[in-house]
Amino acid sequence: MTTVSKSSVSFAPATVANVGAGFDVLGFALYQPGDHVVARFNNTGKVAVKAITGDGGKLPLDAHLNTASVAVMKFLYHLRSDQGIDLEVHKKMPLGSGLGSSAASAVAAVVAANDLLGNPLEKSALLPFALEGERVACGAAHADNAAPSLLGGFVLIRSYEPLDIVPLSTPNELYAVVIHPHIEIRTKDARDILKKTIPLKQAIVQWGNIAGLVAGLLKSDYDLIGRSLSDVIVEPVRSILIPGFDAVKRSAIEAGALGCSISGSGPSVFALTKSLSTSEKVADAMQTEFLAHHIDSDRFISAVNRDGATILSEHHYQ
């Protein structure tokens, strides 16, 4: 018999997906914000969501609809385990902000459950279950959030069929500024606005840039990263949904950012920099510019997270 009182507490970070030219294939993790999930054994043989905090009541407690519990159910099914697990999901990041909120919850949940069960799987093997959880929330599994949230760093999704995850090394001094403007974009709207076909000429520009970005990351060439942080296909369309985007982006570059684009499906906007002090200036400039468009915002500044999802010891958890 397992001890019912045992619990595991995990953290999974927010992520920036797409990263300029890497639509649907590239993402990276932040050190903060992120989600906490507490997992405990129960004796019901079922997975249950006992509590959700920080979501403003928006997320479902029904275990078959919640991204965290679905991920854990898929994980237990894979293990052929009929162990029951209670989950608490503590959202510590904005929902619907383009920072991979549902991926973070799903990742945190499977990481906590895996720890609770004595780590039957390697961390990297947990990805498929997190993706199943995200599929519930988003209708589709876009590994460009879940993979970096789980593994940390920059992660390339080379292929979805079959899933081929390529961790990319990250330059030492790479920082991200994320500004979350207080406007709402539904992921579905952000997808529907995209054209189903694109000019070959633009596609060539795009794959030059994604190739340049990957080369810049692996060569620690900050200028190349900056030059490659350009998206001629998705950003021009989606930025229409973000008032002031062009001015915010310009202000980021003028304040010293290597580059700037939309985080995931938005509305958050991210910039990359090569120092913490520049990051502060860039964040100031971007928030000031959003304010000039009468939009309040939150800011997050973080080095690129190299650890991904982690288990927290109990005393770390408040």
Place this chain on the structure above:
Amino acid sequence: MTTVSKSSVSFAPATVANVGAGFDVLGFALYQPGDHVVARFNNTGKVAVKAITGDGGKLPLDAHLNTASVAVMKFLYHLRSDQGIDLEVHKKMPLGSGLGSSAASAVAAVVAANDLLGNPLEKSALLPFALEGERVACGAAHADNAAPSLLGGFVLIRSYEPLDIVPLSTPNELYAVVIHPHIEIRTKDARDILKKTIPLKQAIVQWGNIAGLVAGLLKSDYDLIGRSLSDVIVEPVRSILIPGFDAVKRSAIEAGALGCSISGSGPSVFALTKSLSTSEKVADAMQTEFLAHHIDSDRFISAVNRDGATILSEHHYQ
């Protein structure tokens, strides 16, 4: 007064452009075949093509129409030099084969001229003039042949406007097999057959693969290189012009190639391998398969050329 009898002899290698998913943005150089150009001062104040060998009479001797002489004229114009130069172009590679023949001649010509003039420019600074030469031959300058022919190795053309050339390191044991089937494809036909718009879903697959290929090269991950050597946009269309392509590709993979695709606009087909002995087997298999389709072919096996265009000492030149 310069000495009229002085001459410089250069070699510029054949190149494989596109390299799977890198249409118009990626290319690499072979050690052989390639072109030789001899440059000598003359007293006419003009650039002249005095001889062309190995072209079967197909290339123009008119200095304003020949890719080699145009490249040298642009170079001299840039230097504000009214020095006259005679060129001999010795084609040591097949024309119209998808191996960057015109780029090799243009590159060899400017490299020889630069040496003749005492190297007023760094080698890498010669690229724009080679591209101008190629523009004459092809109507457009696609740096994915000229850049690797000049610089060697794998070269990413991140951007054309402005031109942004990114040399990529190459794994130590990477070999190329190139099979040149004796069929003709005009570059213009190979371009015209391409669709002007492509589905976004295919573009995403493509940029996952180009990103994976760049990561594989920089990480020396041969398996990743192989998995990433996939082109869902250009190869399916252009391969229609190459009888037996699918069978030839399959035979290459079965014989141990990491991957296989069309070299440039074809008809040459290339495969990458990680050893010389595998390369021989792959070449055998590919040529046998072409023969089964009643097509004779030439084979070239080479490590990836890390040197690019070079100056030959006189006694090296036959």
